[in-house]
Amino acid sequence: TATSYTYAATFFTSPEATAPTPIAINSFSLRERATYTLRLTAVYLDDVPGVTRLPAVAEISFNVNAAPTSGDFAVDPISGTFEDIFSLSAVGWVDDDFPLSYTFLVQPDPTRRDIPTLNPTISENALAVQLPPGSASSNFAVIVSVIVRDALGAEATEELSVVVLPAQDPADSLSNATTLVGDLASNLENEPIDNVFRTINIATALGISALENGGSTADTQELFLATLGILGDFLDIVPINEATVSSHASSLTFLSSASSQLTSDGPIPGLRRRLQDPLSFEAEFSNEVVDQAGTLVDNAAAASTEDTLALAFVDAENVVQALSDVLLLDDTATASTPQNISDIIQSIQSLRGRELLIGEDGEVVSVENIIAETIRELAEDGAFVSLDLGAIPPSNPELDVLVEIGDGVFENLDPEEESFLIGFIALDGGAYAAAGQPTFEGQPTFEGSNVSELVTGVQRL
Incomplete structure (x- = not known):
């Protein structure tokens, strides 16, 4: 389908002048191994008597890369x-584009999104490792997978189900x-990077397994806090x-999901009533997760370049x-907790927004208690932006909202800017009640409102 744009002569005041053309090709809309041609035709709209103006045409053809094929994936033993x-x-x-890289992953609980990487820094097509035990609710099955990538980034994925049993007691x-965890802490600076992350994930899975089988909640709390602390210490010494x-x-998300099993909303009925000093654990754990998340995003921003983002x-x-x-750990949120979380998400939006193109669909993160969307738009007078977050699955009903942004958002934009980035963040209203703040109701606020008392809103990033 042809797309056309009209520009005034004032756009082209010099041979080096450019005009914004927001054209984006959606992901997965091109066929592998197909050849496509993009053609640009420029024509004058105004006729000049006695002058013949011919169109200028330029085109470029490209081939669509294909993922690696024909391979096998095996795990031994399967139980x-x-x-x-x-x-x-x-x-x-x-594949035509060598070398190939291999990333192995494991999903301890197929019902959750926690999928730790087994070899994050070393690409090998074979690996011998311990695996975390599976969940009793999934018959102890874990999903082991491999991602095979070619030199240009096209990837193929294969997965297998493997039974990994925990200790009987x-x-x-x-x-x-x-x-x-103790052995890892004593030699943290000398341990290979991949071993550190694998050990942290196995220790977390063992803690979850112990909870499922009636183990000591006090000891599990201590284990999770110690494991989270080591993860934080490693953040200070590992290359970014x-x-x-x-x-x-x-x-971090694997550990945080484990902590949810220590709350009244976890999968084990009545477990929270058996906790030892739950408020102290929840406050310490929550604060450490928020601190690590903030540091991790800051480190990713510092390690990113103009061409490469360190935060996928x-x-x-x-x-x-x-x-x-x-976010909703019971009775532990302080007045700053929702605001700190919102600030971290805004930093993520600012960083990830570097990859967004004008006219491209917004980038959306939708989880149980948070929805965030980031879009890039042309900085044009009279522009109008609409974000329909109610259509994003799986959406928390409390976060469904239609946001419409008019001309006011363009005030004070740099006249030289061709585009702007705008982000929306919605947090579950329970976060405000837990923090002693009024539960969010009504339309989100705009930049310049009292964000310290109401996190949910729209901000120009």
């Missing part, structure tokens, strides 16, 4: 315990996890790049999921 060594291999993959699970940011975000979309989702998990 074992968390103490066993599992061999993962991906062989026979072919929940006390043994906690004892093993505590030993893993896309791989380590991704692994930290994944481990899936990692942004994981960070927001972790914040969502601790």
Whole structure:
């Protein structure tokens, strides 16, 4: 379908002048291995007597890359315990664009989105590792997968279901996890990066397993706090790049989801009543998650360049999921907790917004207690922006809202700016009640309102 734009002569005051042309090709709309041609035709609209004006034509053709094919993925054994060594291999993959890279992942609970990476910094097509135990609710099945990428980024994914049993006695699970965490803490600076993240994830899974089987909640609290503390200590010493940011975000959301099992909303009825000093645990855990999320996003921004972002979309989702998990920890939120979470999400939007194109669909993160959308629009007088967040699945009904933004948002824009970034953040109203603030009702506020008392709103980033 042809798309046309009309420009006044004032746009082209010099041979180097450019005109904004917001054309975007949606993801997954092109066929693999197909060849496409983009053609630009420029014509004058006004006739000049006695002058023949011919159109100027330029075109470019390109081929669409294809993902690697024909390979196999295997795990041996397909059933074992968390103490066993599992061999993962991906062989026979072919592609025109070498070298290929291999990333192995594990999903301890198929019903949740926690998918830690097993080899974040070392790309090998074979790996021998321990796997975290599965959940009793899923018959101890964990999903092990491999992502095979070619040199240009096209990827293929294969997955297998593997049974990983926990210790029969929940006390043994906690004892093993505590030993893993203690050994890791004593040698943190010398441990290989991949081993650190794998150990943190296995210890977390063992804690979850112990809870499911009636283990000590007080000991599990201590384990989760210790594991979260080591993750924070590692954040201070690990080199910051896309791989380590991704692994930290994944481990952080895995731990935060584990903490949700220590609340009244967790999957174990009545568990919270057995907690030892729940308010102290929840406050300390929540504050540490928020602090780590903020530091991680700041580090990702510092490590990003003009061409490469150190925070991929899936990692942004994981960070927001972790914040969502601790947002409503009962009775622990302070007046600043919703605001701090909103500030971190705004930083994510500012960073991720560098990749957004004019005219492209907005980037949306939608989790249980938070919805955030970021879009880039032309900075034109009379522009009108509409964000229909009620259509985003799986949407929390309390967060459904239609936001319409008129000319006022364009005030004080730099006249040289061709586009602007705008972000919307909605937090579950329960966060305000827990913080002693009025529950959010009505339309969101705009930049310049009292954001310190009402987080939910729209801001020009």
